[in-house]
Amino acid sequence: MRLLEVLGEGHRLLKPALWRMGTVMRAPQLFTCLSGCRSSLLTRSKNSTNVPPKLDVALCLAPFLSHLLTAIAQLLHIQIALMMRHLPGTSSKRTLREAVTSVSRTSNRRSLDEEKLKLLNKVLMETLGALGAQCRWAACNIYSTLNEVAAALAENGFPVFAWKGESEDDFWWCIDRCVNVEGWQPNMILDDGGDLTHWIYKKYPNMFKKIKGIVEESVTGVHRLYQLSKAGKLCVPAMNVNDSVTKQKFDNLYCCRESILDGLKRTTDMMFGGKQVVVCGYGEVGKGCCAALKAMGSIVYVTEIDPICALQACMDGFRLVKLNEVIRQVDIVITCTGNKNVVTRELLDRMKNSCIVCNMGHSNTEIDVASLRTPELTWERVRSQVDHVIWPDGKRIVLLAEGRLLNLSCSTVPTFVLSITATTQALALIELYNAPEGRYKQDVYLLPKKMDEYVASLHLPTFDAHLTELTDEQAKYLGLNKNGPFKPNYYRCLGLPIK
Missing domain, CATH: 3.40.50.1480 (Adenosylhomocysteinase-like)
Incomplete structure (x- = not known):
């Protein structure tokens, strides 16, 4: 043997x-x-x-x-x-x-x-x-x-x-x-x-x-929970950590702004200056990716379905396009939508030779990888998490992590940002577990803003930062408690990339 x-x-x-x-x-x-x-x-x-x-x-x-x-x-x-x-x-x-x-x-x-x-x-x-x-x-x-x-x-x-x-x-x-x-x-x-x-x-x-409860941190997982709730099948309370300010603003935006470059560098050793890149989706993840690539000298296009996010992309200096309008000319395609079949086989067939395709959204649903596993196409493993998919005419695309999350599969993730998310998750677990009976029903809830602010305050000393405190008169004028929360529970800040 x-x-x-x-x-x-x-x-x-x-x-x-x-x-x-x-x-x-x-x-x-x-x-x-x-x-x-x-x-x-x-x-x-x-x-x-x-x-x-x-x-x-x-x-x-x-x-x-x-x-x-x-x-x-x-x-x-x-x-x-x-x-x-x-x-x-x-x-x-x-x-x-x-x-x-x-x-x-x-x-x-x-x-x-x-x-x-x-x-x-x-x-x-x-x-x-x-x-x-x-x-x-x-x-x-x-x-x-x-x-x-x-x-x-x-x-x-x-x-x-x-x-x-x-x-x-x-x-x-x-x-x-x-x-x-x-x-x-x-x-x-x-x-x-x-x-x-x-x-x-x-x-x-x-x-x-x-x-006693579920704590979920991803957009796709939260979407599934809302589907269960709408159908009346959610049988325990669930905490939507993904839409907490500390998760959206820091993990989705700042983390992806750094990890997208790390993942692409580790897998392709490419130079970003002058490259044409299309980023599908201008949510928090897309904003982070676009800001990083623009800062490196790339020409960045954006696709969006939401007119508000689309307008943000335009105001931030990105050209809003449909994917099929630029698919033949771009060097890199990055999906950041959380949706399925964003990049289809038809689009993959039209990509130019050596186009890099990767996903920063969720799981392996955004790129139709299954359609590439056909007899006429050849798969060639170049290095870990990097595959060449070769067409009969010799054209090849570079597929990273088999269409799965690039930053989780091919790069490190900044520990400071993950500390914010992990602290938020731990507080959400404790809140659901210790909540008195009747506080939370069989539905999906946002993390209380007081906890969001507490998580942020734990991380401020790292920067030797000093918060300004409201006077009694100022607090009364604004109708706030001096110790917070300073934003209503429905508040969700918009992640605007730093120029």
């Missing part, structure tokens, strides 16, 4: 053990990281005409994996120490942990989390754990997991079901293993995209009898 087959068989048997350790590695990951025991396995294979006993393989691999996870976790702690100064929401003197613990603890909260597994999310998990919650984690994107983070969380006792480069089947398998565990019942859901919520509704609807 070849080594890879041995490792594959050992991996199948090791799954239960790895679940208990908290993370899972499949045969390719095992093959690349098992250098420490490779020689012994090869020796076993050569000296025996029979397949090594299944149990023997599992026992051979298990100790090494245990040491490997510990070693990776130790290395990660050094990275986290460097990162913590950019996480004021969870690591400053006025930490969320300290502030919330002084008020209440969530000692009985059991949280299911489905998000991108980056360094910041490890800190979020540990913060929720410090507040008394029991957490289980699965990834929201098949490429967004950092394996070292999964290993470090597992080493610290958190059950994690995620690894970088999952297949579609792996993705749903991980969610199911995260949810379906004997003797464990979640009472809160933290979701990013709505897949975890969807899976529980589909497979385990009885779980909602004990679930």
Whole structure:
């Protein structure tokens, strides 16, 4: 038996053990990281005409994996120490942990989390754990997991079901293993995209009898929740974090303004000056992408369906077009809509040679990637997350991350911005869990503005910023409390890119 087959068989048997350790590695990951025991396995294979006993393989691999996870976790702690100064929401003197613990603890909260597994999310998990919650984690994107983070969380006792480069089947398998565990019942859901919520509704609807609420941070996940609410099928309260000011303004706008350039540089090594780029959608994500590319000297076009956002794009100096008007001339196509079939096969056929196509919106729905998997087209893997799709006449397009989120799959995400989002999510979970009965019905709610402002205030000391305080006379004149909230709950600031 070849080594890879041995490792594959050992991996199948090791799954239960790895679940208990908290993370899972499949045969390719095992093959690349098992250098420490490779020689012994090869020796076993050569000296025996029979397949090594299944149990023997599992026992051979298990100790090494245990040491490997510990070693990776130790290395990660050094990275986290460097990162913590950019996480004021969870690591400053006025930490969320300290502030919330002084008020209440969530000692009985059991949280299911489905998000991108980056360094910041490890800190979020540990913060929720410090507040008394029991957490289980699965990834929201098949490429967004950092394996070292999964290993470090597992080493610290958190059950994690995620690894970088999952297949579609792996993705749903991980969610199911995260949810379906004997003797464990979640009472809160933290979701990013709505897949975890969807899976529980589909497979385990009885779980909602004990679930107190859902916190959702993505536009697509929120859209799904509103659909459930409209149909009368939403059976627990849900908190719409995506439309909170701290999420819209900082995560969607400022984060994407930086990560779009990082993702494109890492995958293509391209120069932006003079390139023609079309950005589909001028919401907060689109605004951030357009501002970054314009600053780098790119010629930027915008497509929009909303006349208000379209007018903003025009006022910010971008030319508003229909996608089919510029598709033959642009060098880069970026989708930022949260919709489906924004870039269709017809448009892909009309793109010029070497056009780069990527998605900053949601999941893999915006670009019709399925239409490219046909016999007449050839796929060529150039590097990790970069594919050339080649037409019969030799034309090729450069598809990044197979149409999935570029910044989650191919770049790092600024930790400071994620600290804002993670703090908002933690407060939303605590608010729903501790809310008295009757405060929230089976509907979708926005985060109270007071909490938005509190999250922002936790991050101001990073800049040595000093807030001006209202006098009693000024507060009375404006009809406000001196300590806020300073905006009504319906307020949602418009993200205007900085020129």
